[in-house]
Each structure stands twice: as C-alpha cells, then as structure tokens.
Amino acid sequence: MKIVVVGAGEVGRFLCQTLSEVGHDVIVVESSEQIAQEVDEATDVRVLEGNGTSANLLQNAGVSDCDFFLAMTSDDRTNLISGSLAKALGAKVTIARIHDQTYADNSLVNYQLHFGIDFLINPEALSAVVLAKAIRHPGRVAVENFARGEIEVQQVRISPKSKFAGKKLGEMRLGKGVYIGLIQREGQAEVASADLVLQPDDCLTLFGHTDAVNEVRLKFEPRNKSDIIRVVLFGGSETAIGLVRLLKNPRFKIRIVEGDAKVCQQLAERFPNVTLIHGSATSLRLMEEEQVGSADYFVACTKDDEINIMTCLQARKLGAKHVQLVISKPDYEHVLDDLRETLGVELAVAPRTATVNEVMRYISRESSQELMELPAGAGKIMEFRINNDSSMANKTIRDMPPGAVVVVLMHKFQAKLPSADDVILAGDRLVVIVREDRIKAVTNMLT
Known part of the structure; x- marks a missing residue:
C-alpha cells in the first residue's frame, strides 16, 4: 500500500x-x-x-x-x-x-x-487505556482498546440471591449499554443466546459502558460491593487526565501529585472528586506524608523518564502494591523489559509504541483478527473489518448468523454497543463473540 x-x-x-x-x-x-x-x-x-x-x-x-x-x-x-x-x-x-x-x-x-x-x-489516551486496564480489572481482554477505552469488559458470578437467577436471557432487562456475551458453567462456556437460563454460580462476561456495567454487576452480585482502590498518579499530564476519566467510578480514590501549582489548580477545577497534592514525588518526605506506601496503585506519568523510574522505585520501596510508569525514550523500553522484575515495575507503557500498534491495526490488510480465545474452547472474540463485498454489508445486526454476538460496532466517528436495528456498513469494524463451531462460517459471511 x-x-x-x-x-x-x-x-x-x-x-x-x-x-x-x-x-x-x-x-x-x-x-x-x-x-x-x-x-x-x-x-x-x-x-x-x-x-x-x-x-x-x-x-x-x-x-x-x-x-x-x-x-x-x-x-x-x-x-x-x-x-x-x-x-x-x-x-x-x-x-x-x-x-x-x-x-x-x-x-x-x-x-x-x-x-x-x-x-x-491520542498517544497519551492510548497509554492511559493500557494502564487503566490493569487497574480496573487485571487480566481483562483488550477489547476496550478497540473502543478507545469506552467499552468495559468484566466477569461477574451470579449470586443465589440475584433476581436474575433462574431467568432466561431473553426475559432480562439489563438496560441500555450492557450486553451478556458469554456464560461459563461447570467448566463449560457458551456464547449467550436468548433461550439460555441463568443459574446460581454461573460466570458471565459483560460488555458495556463502564458506568452501566458497574451498575448491572451489583444486580448479579447484590452483596459483592467492590472494595475501594487507592490510586496515586505522579504528574498532571495528558496520560493522568486520561486515567482519571477512565477511573471515574467512585470505588477509585485518586490522588495526583503535581509540582506546578497552576496545573494543580486547573486539574482541581476540572476534577473536583480528585485530590490534588502540590509537590514532587521525588521527595521521600512528601511520599511518606501522603502515605504512598498504602496505595494500591502508583503510576508515574510525567514526561521525564528518569523521574518516572526513580519515583516508581521509591513507591515500591515504601510499600505500594502495584507500580506502573510511562516511558517515552525508545532506548529505555528495552532496558525496562530486562529489568522489570528487578525494579518491581509491573507495567511500563510507551506512548509511541501504543500509537504505532493502533495505526497498524487500522492499516492491516487482514479483514479479521483474533482478540482472545474464550475459556473451555467455547470460541473466540474476533474483530472484523466489513468490506464492500461482505455479505453482511448494508444488513442489520439482527441479520447476524446464529452463534455470533456483536458486542462493539465501530463506525468512522464512534464506537458503540449495537442494537438489533443498527445497519452494518462497508468500512465498519465489528467485535464479535463467535462460537467455535461457527468461526469459519461467520468469517466467510463477514469478510
């Protein structure tokens, strides 16, 4: 090309x-x-x-x-x-x-x-998506990258006290913005269908907008209130702003340490629920006073790689449970790969790498790609690009073949959870949960 x-x-x-x-x-x-x-x-x-x-x-x-x-x-x-x-x-x-x-x-x-x-x-926003993924739900599939961080993927187990236990999926009213994509039961996994009856202890994979998924989750697990997660961000950068937006659920208590008083003021006005600390995380005294050692996550996201590395070492030594950082210099990416275990840094994100990976997805010659293999051999989560000669072009979501559930529809200017009446157009991208025995047929139909 x-x-x-x-x-x-x-x-x-x-x-x-x-x-x-x-x-x-x-x-x-x-x-x-x-x-x-x-x-x-x-x-x-x-x-x-x-x-x-x-x-x-x-x-x-x-x-x-x-x-x-x-x-x-x-x-x-x-x-x-x-x-x-x-x-x-x-x-x-x-x-x-x-x-x-x-x-x-x-x-x-x-x-x-x-x-x-x-x-x-946005390189910083892409970096924030990678960082937030590990904070919001460790091990979550990367479908949210497709939707630029807008689509949440969570697993939830049905409590015997849930009002949904014993009901068919087709009878449930979850509200807008949430889909059930996969059901796991006794070691078996199955793509969701309207006739499936939910049972206590079933494990569901939910797709949806962050707020909607968290609200629905409590209906499946009425007594399972999420614990508070304490997050300290060092640097009021665009990456930090992206993280604040992605971690807007009340269970995340966020503090930002920023050395520029003007930036502190601006961030305090934009995000009244975030605690702003004027100072530098390079100060051991400030780190101790702000009890950084008790944080669940410490994320160094300034534009200075050396400072990011040193403050992460400091936070890890003080006792922070999980440490992440942003790296901008290409040479440091390889060093951190070798020293990650020694330094205690769980995740290092490079904006330039995140940007190039995103661009390569757009320009890939492949019309389909696998995002994740589902448990127990149930199938795969796949991304499809709809071409002009696709048999699904100009048809609606309800025309999708059995054994396939569309969980994200991305048109040029937006990513959304589709409704049955949404029309699939050439150039659109779909994220689809496909049953194992239907992968070949669905791939042929979509591509």
Missing part, C-alpha cells in the same frame, strides 16, 4: 520504519532538514523536506492516490490541517495524531467530522 506520513519525530520515524519493513511504499514529509536527512539515511523510505500543511507539497508527495495518510507531528494543529488537506486532495483514509483532549470533546463540535479526518489518535 502507498502511505504518506507527515512528521518524522520519535513516533513518525518508528512508524515509517515499521511500515517499510512490512513492505509498504512509504513517503515521509518532514520540516526539519536535519531530521529529514537522518531518516533518509537510516530508513528505506522516500523523504520530502517541507511544510506538511502545504497543499502543493502534499500533492507532490502523492496524497491524491495514497491508501493511508498519517499526520504524526507533535503539533495538533499541523496534524489536523494536513489531515484535512490530504482528505480534500483524495487520500483514501486519513489518521491524525492529537494530544490535546479538547479535540476529543464532541459536545459542541465533532472535530474529527469537521476536519474530515477518519481517525484521531
């Missing part, structure tokens, strides 16, 4: 190298003469030096017939403008990297739709 990339910083360069190595025809546009020369010498890509917001330069780069256009500079405005221009010039699919959460707020204006960009990718 022909791919044009604007921006050859850490993310753009890594992306160009990865795309080139798997056989794509890559053209990169870079405004810095020095960086352009370095990329030209180090990678097998065509390099053009110049302004990525110049329509003439983009035309010369061949955006009019490119399969993908990727705006990956560190400046949001440059990415939005160049992505919009590329779409107007004929690029088939445009993806823009953003940092400011402002552009993800669709309450007044849908920026993605306004600029005509197919996908907006």
Whole structure:
C-alpha cells in the first residue's frame, strides 16, 4: 500500500520504519532538514523536506492516490490541517495524531467530522487505556482498546440471591449499554443466546459502558460491593487526565501529585472528586506524608523518564502494591523489559509504541483478527473489518448468523454497543463473540 506520513519525530520515524519493513511504499514529509536527512539515511523510505500543511507539497508527495495518510507531528494543529488537506486532495483514509483532549470533546463540535479526518489518535489516551486496564480489572481482554477505552469488559458470578437467577436471557432487562456475551458453567462456556437460563454460580462476561456495567454487576452480585482502590498518579499530564476519566467510578480514590501549582489548580477545577497534592514525588518526605506506601496503585506519568523510574522505585520501596510508569525514550523500553522484575515495575507503557500498534491495526490488510480465545474452547472474540463485498454489508445486526454476538460496532466517528436495528456498513469494524463451531462460517459471511 502507498502511505504518506507527515512528521518524522520519535513516533513518525518508528512508524515509517515499521511500515517499510512490512513492505509498504512509504513517503515521509518532514520540516526539519536535519531530521529529514537522518531518516533518509537510516530508513528505506522516500523523504520530502517541507511544510506538511502545504497543499502543493502534499500533492507532490502523492496524497491524491495514497491508501493511508498519517499526520504524526507533535503539533495538533499541523496534524489536523494536513489531515484535512490530504482528505480534500483524495487520500483514501486519513489518521491524525492529537494530544490535546479538547479535540476529543464532541459536545459542541465533532472535530474529527469537521476536519474530515477518519481517525484521531491520542498517544497519551492510548497509554492511559493500557494502564487503566490493569487497574480496573487485571487480566481483562483488550477489547476496550478497540473502543478507545469506552467499552468495559468484566466477569461477574451470579449470586443465589440475584433476581436474575433462574431467568432466561431473553426475559432480562439489563438496560441500555450492557450486553451478556458469554456464560461459563461447570467448566463449560457458551456464547449467550436468548433461550439460555441463568443459574446460581454461573460466570458471565459483560460488555458495556463502564458506568452501566458497574451498575448491572451489583444486580448479579447484590452483596459483592467492590472494595475501594487507592490510586496515586505522579504528574498532571495528558496520560493522568486520561486515567482519571477512565477511573471515574467512585470505588477509585485518586490522588495526583503535581509540582506546578497552576496545573494543580486547573486539574482541581476540572476534577473536583480528585485530590490534588502540590509537590514532587521525588521527595521521600512528601511520599511518606501522603502515605504512598498504602496505595494500591502508583503510576508515574510525567514526561521525564528518569523521574518516572526513580519515583516508581521509591513507591515500591515504601510499600505500594502495584507500580506502573510511562516511558517515552525508545532506548529505555528495552532496558525496562530486562529489568522489570528487578525494579518491581509491573507495567511500563510507551506512548509511541501504543500509537504505532493502533495505526497498524487500522492499516492491516487482514479483514479479521483474533482478540482472545474464550475459556473451555467455547470460541473466540474476533474483530472484523466489513468490506464492500461482505455479505453482511448494508444488513442489520439482527441479520447476524446464529452463534455470533456483536458486542462493539465501530463506525468512522464512534464506537458503540449495537442494537438489533443498527445497519452494518462497508468500512465498519465489528467485535464479535463467535462460537467455535461457527468461526469459519461467520468469517466467510463477514469478510
């Protein structure tokens, strides 16, 4: 495929190298003469030096017939403008990297739709999704990455005191925003269907929006109140903001340690339920005073890798149960892989790696991929991209074949839990729970 990339910083360069190595025809546009020369010498890509917001330069780069256009500079405005221009010039699919959460707020204006960009990718938000996954529900499947952190996946066991025990799934009214996808019983697992009768001690896999899933969970486990989870975030970065949004359930008690008083004030105004501490986690005295050692999770998410590493070591020594951090420098990623056990850091997330992984999912030639194998050989959770020649294109969710449950429908500008009447369009992506004996038939029908 022909791919044009604007921006050859850490993310753009890594992306160009990865795309080139798997056989794509890559053209990169870079405004810095020095960086352009370095990329030209180090990678097998065509390099053009110049302004990525110049329509003439983009035309010369061949955006009019490119399969993908990727705006990956560190400046949001440059990415939005160049992505919009590329779409107007004929690029088939445009993806823009953003940092400011402002552009993800669709309450007044849908920026993605306004600029005509197919996908907006926020490296910090992607990192927050990975970190939050381990905090919200350790071991949870990564379906939430597909929905940019909006879709929660939880397992719940039915209490004998639940009003749902003894009822058919088709008779239950869970409310909007929640699906039952899988039922496990006595070592056997089965994809949910309307005629299945729930029994005490059944284990259900729930899909839905975070608040809705947590509310429904209490109906299945009336006496199982979630324990309070104490989370300390070091640094009021975009990653921290993403984590606060993903951990908004009351069971998470969040404190943010931030050295900039102005940032503290801004965060306190935006998130009144979060405790802000003005200071530095590099101070052992402050860490002891704030009882960081009693935290369930300590997450270092500043933009300084060295400080993140040192504060994690400090938190682990003080007794924090789980320690996570964000790493930006490529060289440190490999070091941490080797020293993770020694340092006691359970999870290290690299924004550039998270971004490249997300981009590679969008541009994959594969029309289907496996996300997870279900327990007891019941089947798989799979992601499908609907092409023009798919037999399910322009049909509704209710037309899906038996043995398959669609749990996420992603159209260009939104990810949602589908209703039976939602129409499946070419270009949509579906996350589907598929029974083992139906995988081949469902795959053939969708692709």
